[in-house]
Amino acid sequence: MLTREDCLAADRQDQLAALRQQFALPENVIYLDGNSLGVLPTSAEARSLQVLRQEWGEGLIRSWNTAGWFELPRRLGNKLAGLIGAGSDEVVITDTTSLNIFKALAAAIRIQQASAPQRKVIVSERDNFPTDLYMIQGMMDLLQQGYEMRLIDDTLSLQQALGDDVAVLLLSHVNYRTGAMHDMAAVTALAHQHGALTIWDLAHAAGAVPVDLNGSAADFAVGCTYKYLNGGPGSPAFIWVAPRHQDAFWQPLSGWWGHSRPFDMAVDYQPAQGIRRFLCGTQPILSMSLVECGLDATLQTSMAALRQKSLALTDLFIQLVEQRCSQHPLTLITPRAHAQRGSHVSYRHPEGYAVMQALIDRGVIGDYREPEVLRFGITPLYLSHADIWDAVDILRDILDSASWDQPRFKQRHAVT
């Protein structure tokens, strides 16, 4: 039986323990929601004041050149690239994940239209994060060209779904609810074998698990910087396009930032070469600048080291729940196999919503997701083994005492 002392001993051996100093964590909180909104890097305040005082306040319009604002999407994209197996000038930080899905989808559809116009199906998963499905629906509704969406219910049905009518396969690398992870290389190979192009949503994967986009021969990827990458609330997202596809077509959100010579003010759109054509309009510089603080903190270690600790902590969480909460109706919905697990752990519980509110009330901040799911994000950058012990200890106490069974914990908020 594991004890808290075992956890403290593991923390003393933890090579990544010092990274916690890179983040300003609130007192009396165990934060298990870094996969929804990452925490504040300690460097963010100084950077924010620099942007406000020097760059905006003093530099004003000159800062587009002198402070490098115009190059931020590409410069920060290059910093991110190494964390997701991308090369130089293959990624830009820009817009939102939803919008980047639209761009990737449009590009993938156009590539297929050129060589296989009969392919009119976009395959995804029923329990993919909904915005992915909504963007597909928006695209189909706009095109009015007979496209349809085919949703699979489990990975086993993937092969069957990939008929010769499929244009695009859009999957999340790590499922937002269950934490189940796809084998990106194997799934991409299967898709290619059936003539489909792949778009990977890395929202719960970037900074969470090792990702090898080029090594997997993926086609397109998008993701967000405000979860495991600690970029700040709603910080701009990213898009990666395999070099072989970058210059294939325009993407239709063809704003002036994607023009080859934006300041010529030409009437006709002429896309920039390479990844820059996936930019559209002027970016929110303050929010984007802080993305660098989170990236720099992550770049102090390696994805391999983070993965090792992430698996140790998610294993620990699962083991402690088994050891200490086994008499309660918690059903693990996250895969036990390491190769199929992201960096969060989720359980169903019939009163999941109230249990999560009771946890938050005790300072253990996780997430509730429909239906009945308690989701715990495990972020190795700033969590310790003792944090995991303490979180499960509070969970056990709440379940043993049924302290979740109060009206105040059952009241639904607009956003949870």
Next chain:
Amino acid sequence: MLTREDCLAADRQDQLAALRQQFALPENVIYLDGNSLGVLPTSAEARSLQVLRQEWGEGLIRSWNTAGWFELPRRLGNKLAGLIGAGSDEVVITDTTSLNIFKALAAAIRIQQASAPQRKVIVSERDNFPTDLYMIQGMMDLLQQGYEMRLIDDTLSLQQALGDDVAVLLLSHVNYRTGAMHDMAAVTALAHQHGALTIWDLAHAAGAVPVDLNGSAADFAVGCTYKYLNGGPGSPAFIWVAPRHQDAFWQPLSGWWGHSRPFDMAVDYQPAQGIRRFLCGTQPILSMSLVECGLDATLQTSMAALRQKSLALTDLFIQLVEQRCSQHPLTLITPRAHAQRGSHVSYRHPEGYAVMQALIDRGVIGDYREPEVLRFGITPLYLSHADIWDAVDILRDILDSASWDQPRFKQRHAVT
């Protein structure tokens, strides 16, 4: 002949003079580029630290509810509404101007497709800001339904361009280069008379001139908050949709923020009622929060008072250039008639680029725009009559001495 003393006397009478205290302006700069990037409100630093420390740092994920992040697009949209003649819950702050053009264009096209599918032409102006034209081109290229763009070269050709094949008229209220302003009510009436829907780009109008969207019976409008509204570099844009059109169709950038119940995580997109369906993905909260600082500063006065001072200052600029620079080849390209003038003044000069660099070198920050255009943004919130005198005085000195004629002023930057 006007003197600097006359300008100082006008400043002593200026009821808006105290508003300059709301902004942190650099020393030794006369900033005539507030129509490209507005200046830093003094309240922005404290607000930024509040978002970082309390809202992100301490509140973390809870701040989506407790700090009202989720409501920011609508709450700030309602603050902006009064400045552009919009009603409550008709505007949201979100995304970029380019993306909002795409949404408005898609909605307008769908409305026309339902009742007048033969209308396949989108009319705009050849010297509209290019991103407006590029977004039209991106949409046409995506739809592949035979749409075409018809560009007019002057307002007089508008009537002729509005044939019975026209679906949408997309114009900038104030031209980014010349400062020429359309009569929104008259042009909208003309468009409607010919069966076309209107999209107004208010980038150089919002906060600069009185705008009356509802009073003009306009259909759609978009614009940016980082120019006259002083929201910060790349701060999120806005979109307004006339209430009669809001629930007509989805817009195709149908991300989860536009869903009627985003946290149900339903598979099918179900658009929210009203303007909220024009939202797409998660917004950059830090950049968006600072939009409020600029709005609050503007809301301390009225658009009528700002307009009065703006016209006085642009008149003064034009008069002083005539009085003091008449022997130089400066050609005014901004209309002299008040009803046709926005809040900036532009001149052509054969060596416009070098002259502007020389001005910037002397602390008079304006903008250069192709071809040969010197552009001076006149922002009554923080400029004085003496500032205008001093700016023209330095311009005169540069022209008289030909000090612009140096290699260092002729070297082109990537971004100007």
